[in-house]
Amino acid sequence: MNRKLTTTRESQLKLNQDTLRFFTETIDAGRISPLAFFEAGDSCYKNERFYWQNADKTLTLVGLGHATVLTSNGRKNRFAHISTEWNKLRVALIKEEKDMEPVLFGGFSFDPENRTESEWSNFPSAHFVVPSFQLMIKNGKTSISINYITESGNAVEEFDRLRDERDRLIHIAQVEEFGPMAKPEVLSVEELEKEHYYDTVADVTKKINAGEAEKVVIARSVKLHFENEVTAVTALHHISNEQQESYHFGMQKEDSLFFGATPERLVEIENGRAYSACVAGSIRRGKTATEDRLLGEELLEDRKNREEHQYVVNMISHVFETYCTDISIPKMPKLMKIRDIQHLFTPVEGRLVQGIDIFSLVEALHPTPALGGVPTDVSLEIIRQEEGMDRGYYAAPIGWTDTAGNGEFAVAIRSALLQNNEAYLYAGGGIVADSEPDKEYEETWVKFRPVLRALGGKLNG
DSSP states (O other): OOOOOOHHHHHHHTOOSOOOEEEEEEEEOOSOOHHHHHHHTHHHHTTSEEEEEOTTSSEEEEEESOSEEEEEOOSSSHHHHHHHHHHHHHHTEEOOTTSOOOEEEEEEOSOTTOOOOSTTTTOOSEEEEEOSEEEEEETTEEEEEEEEEEOSSOOHHHHHHHHHHHHHHHHHHHHSOOOOOOOOOEEEEEEESHHHHHHHHHHHHHHHHTTSOSEEEEEEEEEEEESSOOOHHHHHHHHHHHOTTSEEEEEEETTEEEEEEEOOEEEEEETTEEEEEEEEEEEEOOSSHHHHHHHHHHHHHOHHHHHHHHHHHHHHHHHHHHHEEEEEOOSSOEEEEOSSEEEEEEEEEEEEOTTOOHHHHHHHHSSOTTTSEESHHHHHHHHHHHTOSOOTTTTSEEEEEETTSOEEEEEOOSEEEEETTEEEEEEEEEEOTTOOHHHHHHHHHHHHHHHHHHTTOOOOO
16 A cells, blocks of 8 residues: 655645645545444444445445534524535645545434433534544445544644554454344333323324414334443444345444434435435335235325325425426325335435535425424424424434535434433324324334334334
8 A cells, every 4th residue: 555645745734834724535445344344443433433325325434533523502503504614624625636525424403492301412403523534435436535634734743643543444344353243132112201192193183273283293202221232333234234225324422323224315416416305104014015015005095195295395396496406306206115114205306506505405405394394483383392302313414415515414214312221212203184193103113113123122012
């Protein structure tokens, strides 16, 4: 491996002035398991790791360590704040043609107005990181980058130390054996505020029938207790293996791992084109192919689910009409089938207007009617009054962007917050005028199932 610094990079590293500089260096890494690289960071970067894989498996990202952290506790300007701080770093970037674009990865909380004391107390309303060591597998090619951000002069020595550390991490990932990981042993599944959930669905249905809103999404949570501490790599291994059709994500902060397997893209930007997905309305999978087909047909013809879906289509279409040109939206939804559930699905795409970045679209799209309700402001206020919990980053945007302006955010559903030997799982559903508490309750169990099973639990309720 060539360890010699290029003349340009060496001269920039030796600058003796207080100038912000963002260095990156990329090498080809051959074949490395992304989870092995993630696990290689366990001893030194246990609480500074992330994992991402898109739904079609053309992109996998792993980040170890923090070159920098961008956060916001703001209620109104958090999207703009992260965008502004990221742009300062983008301008300071020093890279060569062969180097990968550095990535910023993180997420936003569902509702920064929610101040309920909860398991999410260590998470700000926005949390993003540039990793010190960035693995990217794109279209089958594996690369690893060092990212280094500094204002100090003569940073050659520190950059060389990062190169040594990169080589150490690669060696661990390539040669150390990570054996088969058994699923955790679940001691108990605790339903949190079950009766409150039933009462809330009934109350919200009354409010909708009284004309206060058209739709409100109400969520609930369950808490798993394990015999032993569950490692991050175990959780990611099982959720990735079992939910092949979904986005896989994991973000560690302090002693917590927020992870999941979501079917729902919020927005993707690639070479100036923006893509989103309207996903709302759901039904279980059938036990046979025939039953599965009949259930899918039932979903396509169900008035309640079609109305729920159309709310999302209308809202996302409006956002794209505001921020994009050359828009394409099919007139009828189709079925998205994943392991445990079927959804109504309508793709949307358009060409991004100049000057608009991914954070502008994320802000405009969050929360969609599939996660908040209709009208948005009214439904959010009802959620604050009625739901009785802090969603944290559940049902909120999580994803990445790079220094070229590309990126992708998913909606963090089918997710859990893992803390040592406990995990909080979250699921919700859209409440409309004819909703029935028993049916809504049963639907949440279908949505709990992917993460519950990955963590060794069995379907209850």
